[in-house]
Structure formats: C-alpha cells, structure tokens
Amino acid sequence: MAVTIQDVAKAAGVSVSTVSRALSSPEMVREETRARVRAVAERLGYRPNLAARGLITGRTANLGVIVPDLTNPFFPSMLKGVQARAREAAHAVFLADSQEDGAQEAGLVAAMAKQVDGVILCASRMTEPQLEEVLGLVPIVFINRAVPARPSVIMDNAGGTRQAVDHLAALGHRHAAYLNGPRSSWTNRERRKGLRRAERHGMKVTHLGPFAPRFEAGQQAADLVLAAGATAVIAYNDVMALGVLARLAERGVPVPARMSVVGCDDISFAAMATPALTTVDLRGEQAGRAAVDTLLNVLAERDGTRRPALESALIVRASTGPAPT
Amino acid sequence: MAVTIQDVAKAAGVSVSTVSRALSSPEMVREETRARVRAVAERLGYRPNLAARGLITGRTANLGVIVPDLTNPFFPSMLKGVQARAREAAHAVFLADSQEDGAQEAGLVAAMAKQVDGVILCASRMTEPQLEEVLGLVPIVFINRAVPARPSVIMDNAGGTRQAVDHLAALGHRHAAYLNGPRSSWTNRERRKGLRRAERHGMKVTHLGPFAPRFEAGQQAADLVLAAGATAVIAYNDVMALGVLARLAERGVPVPARMSVVGCDDISFAAMATPALTTVDLRGEQAGRAAVDTLLNVLAERDGTRRPALESALIVRASTGPAPT
DNA sequence: CTGAAAGCGCTAACAT
DNA sequence: ATGTTAGCGCTTTCAG
Numbered sequence: 098m099a100v101t102i103q104d105v106a107k108a109a110g111v112s113v114s115t116v117s118r119a120l121s122s123p124e125m126v127r128e129e130t131r132a133r134v135r136a137v138a139e140r141l142g143y144r145p146n147l148a149a150r151g152l153i154t155g156r157t158a159n160l161g162v163i164v165p166d167l168t169n170p171f172f173p174s175m176l177k178g179v180q181a182r183a184r185e186a187a188h189a190v191f192l193a194d195s196q197e198d199g200a201q202e203a204g205l206v207a208a209m210a211k212q213v214d215g216v217i218l219c220a221s222r223m224t225e226p227q228l229e230e231v232l233g234l235v236p237i238v239f240i241n242r243a244v245p246a247r248p249s250v251i252m253d254n255a256g257g258t259r260q261a262v263d264h265l266a267a268l269g270h271r272h273a274a275y276l277n278g279p280r281s282s283w284t285n286r287e288r289r290k291g292l293r294r295a296e297r298h299g300m301k302v303t304h305l306g307p308f309a310p311r312f313e314a315g316q317q318a319a320d321l322v323l324a325a326g327a328t329a330v331i332a333y334n335d336v337m338a339l340g341v342l343a344r345l346a347e348r349g350v351p352v353p354a355r356m357s358v359v360g361c362d363d364i365s366f367a368a369m370a371t372p373a374l375t376t377v378d379l380r381g382e383q384a385g386r387a388a389v390d391t392l393l394n395v396l397a398e399r400d401g402t403r404r405p406a407l408e409s410a411l412i413v414r415a416s417t418g419p420a421p422t
Numbered sequence: 423m424a425v426t427i428q429d430v431a432k433a434a435g436v437s438v439s440t441v442s443r444a445l446s447s448p449e450m451v452r453e454e455t456r457a458r459v460r461a462v463a464e465r466l467g468y469r470p471n472l473a474a475r476g477l478i479t480g481r482t483a484n485l486g487v488i489v490p491d492l493t494n495p496f497f498p499s500m501l502k503g504v505q506a507r508a509r510e511a512a513h514a515v516f517l518a519d520s521q522e523d524g525a526q527e528a529g530l531v532a533a534m535a536k537q538v539d540g541v542i543l544c545a546s547r548m549t550e551p552q553l554e555e556v557l558g559l560v561p562i563v564f565i566n567r568a569v570p571a572r573p574s575v576i577m578d579n580a581g582g583t584r585q586a587v588d589h590l591a592a593l594g595h596r597h598a599a600y601l602n603g604p605r606s607s608w609t610n611r612e613r614r615k616g617l618r619r620a621e622r623h624g625m626k627v628t629h630l631g632p633f634a635p636r637f638e639a640g641q642q643a644a645d646l647v648l649a650a651g652a653t654a655v656i657a658y659n660d661v662m663a664l665g666v667l668a669r670l671a672e673r674g675v676p677v678p679a680r681m682s683v684v685g686c687d688d689i690s691f692a693a694m695a696t697p698a699l700t701t702v703d704l705r706g707e708q709a710g711r712a713a714v715d716t717l718l719n720v721l722a723e724r725d726g727t728r729r730p731a732l733e734s735a736l737i738v739r740a741s742t743g744p745a746p747t
Numbered sequence: 748c749t750g751a752a753a754g755c756g757c758t759a760a761c762a763t
Numbered sequence: 764a765t766g767t768t769a770g771c772g773c774t775t776t777c778a779g
Contacts, residue, residue: 099536099559101772112750117774127748146536148473148482149772152755157473159516159537167502168690173492180492180519189533191484192517194505208514211424211471212484234424312694339694346696365493369637369664371671371696426756437766442758452764474756477771751778762767 100141109137120145160392161191161209161216161235163202169310169336170364171381175219175240178385186393188214197309199223199281203231210235215392217385218242222281238392240384242283248395250387250407254284257377257409258291261331261359264375264411266298269420270329270357274322276315276341277306278333285333288361292331303327308337315340319348328356328420335360335367335376342370342416353418363412372415380407425466434462445470485717486516486534486541486560488527494635494661495689496706500544500565503710511718513539522634524548524606528556535560540717542710543567547606563717565709567608573720575712575732579609582702582734583616586656586684589700589736591623594745595654595682599647601640601666602631603658610658613686617656628652633662640665644673653681653745660685660692660701667695667741678743688737697740705732 106113111134118125119134126134137143151157160183164172176192183190191209195202199222207230209216215236221228228244231237239249265273275292278285285307295302303325308314315337322330322341332338338360342352350356352372360367363378384407431438436459443450444459451459462468476482485508489497501517508515516534520527524547532555534541540561548556553569556562564574590598600617603610610632620627628650633639640662647655647666657663663685667677675681677697685692688703709732 102774103772113772114751114774115749118749121774125748130748144532144536146477146772148476148537149755150774151473152471152477152757152772153774155755167498167505168495170493170495170498173495173498176517177492177519180517184518189516189518189537191514192501192505193509193514194502207469211469212473212514312690339691343694343696365637366664366691366694369668369691369695371668427758428756438756439758439767440765443765446758450764455764471756474771475758477756477773478758480771749779751776753774753776755773757771758769760767760769763765 100143102143102145105134105138105141105143108141109134157212157214158187159189159191159213160389161193161206161213162219163193163195163205163216163221164219165195165197165222166310167194169334170366171334171362171379172219174364175381175385178382179217179389180385182386182389186389188389195222197222197279199227203227206231206237207234214396217388217392220282220284222279224281236392236395238388238395240388248391250384250391252379252384253406253409254287254379255291257361257379257411258288258331259294260409260411261377262292262294262298262300264413264417265329265331265357265359266295266300268357268418270300271420272301272303272327273329273331274303274305274325274327276308276318276322276330276332276337277304278308278310280307282333288333306333308333310334310337312336312340312343315342316344319344322356323348323350329359329417330356331359331361333361335362335364335374338374338376339366339370342372342374352416355421357417357420359417368414370416375414375417376412378410378412380409383407425468427468427470430459430463430466430468433466434459481721482537482539483512484514484516484538485714486518486531486538487544488518488520488530488541488546489544490520490522490547491635492519494659495691496659496687496704497544499689500706500710503707504542504714505710507711507714511714513714520547522547522604524552528552531556531562532559539721542713542717545607545609547604549606561717561720563713563720565713573716575709575716577704577709578731578734579612579704580616582686582704582736583613583656584619585734585736586702587617587619587623587625589738589742590654590656590682590684591620591625593682593743595625596745597626597628597652598654598656599628599630599650599652601633601643601647601655601657601662602629603633603635603662605632607658613658631658633658635659635662637661637665637668640667641669644669647681648673648675654684654742655681656684656686658686660687660689660699663699663701664691664695667697667699677741680746682742682745684742693739695741700739700742701737703735703737705734708732
C-alpha cells in the first residue's frame, strides 16, 4: 500500500493531526515542527489521498468537463484551456464525451457529480427537462449556452455571425445560405440571431439543415447551396465549412470566385485549408480558462456569475471574395 | 448534502449493509428485500459515493489518461476510444495534457495515482529515470511506447514507415527526406527503423529535424526538403505533413508532380487536405479501446500483458505520385 | 502548539 | 438473509 499520513506521523514522531496541519494549515504549527514533518513527508514520498480528504472536506479538487464530440477540434482547444487553468489551481479534470446526446450528457453529469466540485458543460445538448434534472446535483458552469440564473461563459455568437454578414454584404453578396447545426444546439440559435442583420443589407438568407456538425454534412450541403442559387454560405462550424470547400473543389466550383464560404470556431485547420477559410474566432481556449475561473468563483462563493461575453472576431482569409457578377 | 446510504437504509427500514449488498452483491440478499431497497434508492435518487467506496475497496472505477498534446487531433481520436470503452466498463476517465513534457507527465501520473485504478500513457515523453519514478505508483498501460515487462498497446510504426518506403520506391523515388519528431518520442525511433527498408531499394534518405510535431515545423521543413533535393518526404505525423503541403503550395511546388508527401496517423483532416494526404493509419481509436481492455485485464490480474501490435495500413491518396524525371 | 477522538460514506468481516 | 462493527485515509473539533 502507498504511504499514508500515519506513516509520516510515525516517522516524524508526531500525531497525524500535526502532519495534517503541517501540510494543509502551515500557520497552525511551529516552524520547526512543520519543517521536520515536511521533510519526512518528502522523503517518504507522501501524497495525501484526495479522495479521503474530499470525503471530509466536501471538496474533491476535481472538475468535470463534458463536451459533445471530442473529434471536433474546437472542443480539444477549449479543453486545453480548461486543463491548463485547472492545473494552475491544483485541480484535476474528469472528461467525458456525450456524443452529441443530451440524455447521455445528463447521465454523465449525474455520474460525475459525487467526484467533482463542479462541472463545465460545453455547448450542452440537454433539453430543458434534462437540465432541470441535473441542475441541483452539482455546481455547473456552461460554456456557450445561456441558462437563466446560471453561470456561463458565452462567446459572442450572434456578433460573429453579424460580422460575417456585414463582410459578405460589403463584398456585394445578395443571397447567402446558412447551414444549420444540430437542433439542440443553443449556439445555433444564437448564430441565427446574427443573421437578422441581413435584412438591413437587403440580403436574402436561405436556411438549410439542420445538419450534424460534421465534414460529411458540409459536403452534402454544398450541393444544396449551389442548387439554391446562393453566392455565399455561412456554415454552423468550420468542420462543416471544410466539407463544403471539399465538395465545391470536387465539383470544380472556384472559391471564392463563384462561392464564398465562411466557417465558425477558427479551428487550427481552418487556416491550413485551401483556400484558407474565413471564419469566426470564438476563442475556445480562452473560454475554457474563463469557465474554470467562473466555476472556482462560484465554489468560493465569490460572485463569478456574471461575465461579459467573450468577444468574437471574424478572421478574413481566402475563402471569401466579391460576389460573382 | 446529497442522499447517502444511511438515508436509503432508514427509508427502506433495513441496515446500511443490506442496502450496500442489495446494490453491489444482489445475490446475497432476498429478492423481495432487494427490490424494495432498489426502489427506495431509485426514488431518493441515491448514487453511491465512489470516492468513499474506493477508500475501502481500493478500487476507484476511475482511469487516468495522459496525452502529450490535445490539439493534435490524433490524441482526441484515441481519447474517444478510451472514453467509450471506459464507459462501457463503468469507469470514468481523468484526462491530462502533458504539453509534450516528460517531467510534467511524471508529475501528472503522481497526482492522479491515488484517484485512479490505473493510467494510460499515450506516446509517453518520459525519460527512463522519469519512468522509473512513476512505475511503482500505479498500474500503467502504455500506448505507442514499449517498456520492458510493461503492458502496452503498440501500433506497428515501423511497418507503417516500411509500407511508405515501399510505396515511394515503387513510384520511382530515389531520394526521400524524413522529418523527425521530438527526440523524446519512442514512436519516432520506431518509425526510423522502418526507414532501413530504403537500403533494399537503394533509396537515399535524408534526415531532417528533430522538429516539434506541429504545422509550423512542417512549413519550415518543406524548404529544407527542397534544398536537400529529395523528391519525396515522409513526415513524423500528419500535422507536420499538412504544414509541408501548405508551404509547398505557397512556393508553387506541385504535389505530387514535383514532390510526394506522406504523413502518419490518418487524422481526419488528412483526407480533407488538398491534395488529400497519403498517410499511415495507426488506428488511434482502436488503440484507445485496446488500452482500456489491457488495463482492465491487468487490474483483474487476468493476463492482458501481451497483445499483438495493432496493424497499421498505408492509405494512399493524392499527395504521392511518380517521381519527377 | 499539539494530541486524542470522532466521523465523512461506504464495504467487509463477523455475528446472529 | 440481515444486522453490527470496524475501519479505509483524512480533517477537524475539543482538550490539554
């Protein structure tokens, strides 16, 4: 068995409570004792059992994160932010992939609840009733989904789409298609709000989908966009946009000469595509860090509830250009 | 506070041990009692505290996974396999990103040790001494790194490279460049072994690097490859290969007409690149699942130590072609 | 400033 | 088949 606090106490010739204090509440023990205890602990390679500690303190020093789909590169980048910030705060992270399914997500939250201090839900796919079920289980911070009276980190989704629309309008486009993401996606609804901006420009918007947020869906959508007669397309996310690009290339439709394409998320591969993809940068990693901060604040009962939406920024690259005449 | 086993016991009019048994060892309790207890537990929304259980059983039902870099899409796909298989086996997973650093990795293992039953190390970057330090802490299964007498899941790295070499030789290439990955990478050493195959074909191989396994490194390497006069390049991984492709496009070097490019990992974006990338498929998700199985076997003291290497397969796409004459 | 003792939620002997 | 009891490793009163 591993070395316990008892072993350290014995070796240092003190009681377990002294060891505990020397390590967790240094100010409560005499300098000399503290030094000795710490030295012994170090020598023995003692590491407190956090599970045992959690049992009594009610704090596990663990955070949970649930994402809809790990293979979408947007989530790993967010995860990386969560990871990094959590480690700085000496917390470990539990990860789960809900496979784009609200019911699974709810089950995952319940399963995690006892082992974590709080959980971060990225782009939660849960329905209202599902949400209701888990809300009391454990403190939750949402990323990219606003839930009344619940802390969340939101990216400016509508603003991003709005910028995309302005950009396309400035390029002379009169008819754009929007490729909807999953129906359960809150961000999809937000992004649609940004599309209203099109009216101001007298731009027509054709809604397509909903689609699964995948490359293949983008390929499928490309043909629909062409058939609809749009000269520009805004996709729910980059992965779909990349699919559009691929299918367009296959069909010999030049981008951006005959079709402009805009994505969302600024995943790393957006910049590596040919042509490089114009996209809305949602700052995933930053959002991940912010979510951890918010959660920690909530746990400390500091007020971290309200945070301004993170700013999003349109990154103009080579996939958008003047409307064909 | 949440509902505990005591609450259930009281509500069901039985002792806590009966509740415990009804839930964990159903055969030890009368059918009728079991049903009643379970009903009550269900009604109260009881969920056993796994940390408390772990304290006594010594099993946490948690697995740890450490990957070098989450933003490399190869790891999320592996992670997805781990995730899925772990869930099937009712285990949760702790995730950490070592940032390509062996020392951090060692620290992470130590930090996780107490809260997990075992850990899976993907493409471990630890040095031998670092390894030595953590090996006793907790059962470990390696993915893509062979450690004597330790269970591991290995992909056939050398075989993959060998296939790539054969493929290029068949296309008439006489001089290829290999883009080395990080020095600490075991897979890099393995992949080099496969390069020996070049002798048989009388093919010259120029070694470049080591490089960080990133897109930017690929861009940088592309110019070096050109300067070296090679007609083909095998990159340590797909992300680098994509960088090569991008830089080559920028410099107006046609692929594969003037340069053939081979990657490794078959990340999803390899197929989406232009031209689509020829690459070695290492079966990441499958490896993730296999690692969980192996770990579970080790924990159950079934012998899961030895497993045949997973097969790798060259996926020929558009980025390789006949050598220029 | 330090030690003894209680107990977090649970399981595993040991009784009955 | 079920209840009682003793801890798992730790923190935290409560005494000294």
